[in-house]
Amino acid sequence: MSNHTIFDKILSKEIPAQIVYEDDFVLAFRDIQPQAPVHVLVIPKTKWVGFSALQDAAPLAVGEFFTRIAKVAAQLGLDAKGYRVVLNNGRDGQQTVDYIHAHILGGRGLTWPPG
Numbered sequence: 001m002s003n004h005t006i007f008d009k010i011l012s013k014e015i016p017a018q019i020v021y022e023d024d025f026v027l028a029f030r031d032i033q034p035q036a037p038v039h040v041l042v043i044p045k046t047k048w049v050g051f052s053a054l055q056d057a058a059p060l061a062v063g064e065f066f067t068r069i070a071k072v073a074a075q076l077g078l079d080a081k082g083y084r085v086v087l088n089n090g091r092d093g094q095q096t097v098d099y100i101h102a103h104i105l106g107g108r109g110l111t112w113p114p115g
């Protein structure tokens with residue numbers, strides 16, 4: 001497993017990002033290629049390479065990650081109108097960074113199905 005994905009470097013503050021939330025469990029920052037008016041990525045400080053890895057993860061740690069995704073979305077003001085949470089996994093899922101990350105997308109009506 002590489003420790004040098006772009007998200008490892010954002011977490012260690014080696015490279016800058018527009019951070020919107022940080023606590024002991026997660027870091028949340030704006031996506032560099034936003035697909036919606038609000039597009040924020042949430043990464044856990046405990047690294048998993050992707051969603052598949054959660055099969056073997058400690059449920060409490062996974063819970064901390066997921067509760068923070070909801071908290072960040074709320075702090076972004078998205079609860080009233082709604083939003084989407086996306087976790088791309090693997091090649092067919094279009095995952096491009098091998099560090100699990102949840103996309104929070106909102107600020108407009110989103111279409112379905114995804115491409």
Ligand code: DGP
Nearest residue numbers: 006017030031032033088094095096097
């Ligand atoms: P995914 O396809 O699910 O692996 O999404 C990766 C996202 O990461 C993609 O929407 C673009 C974003 N991204 C890639 N490099 C950077 C970066 O250096 N900074 C920030 N803020 N976002 C990045």
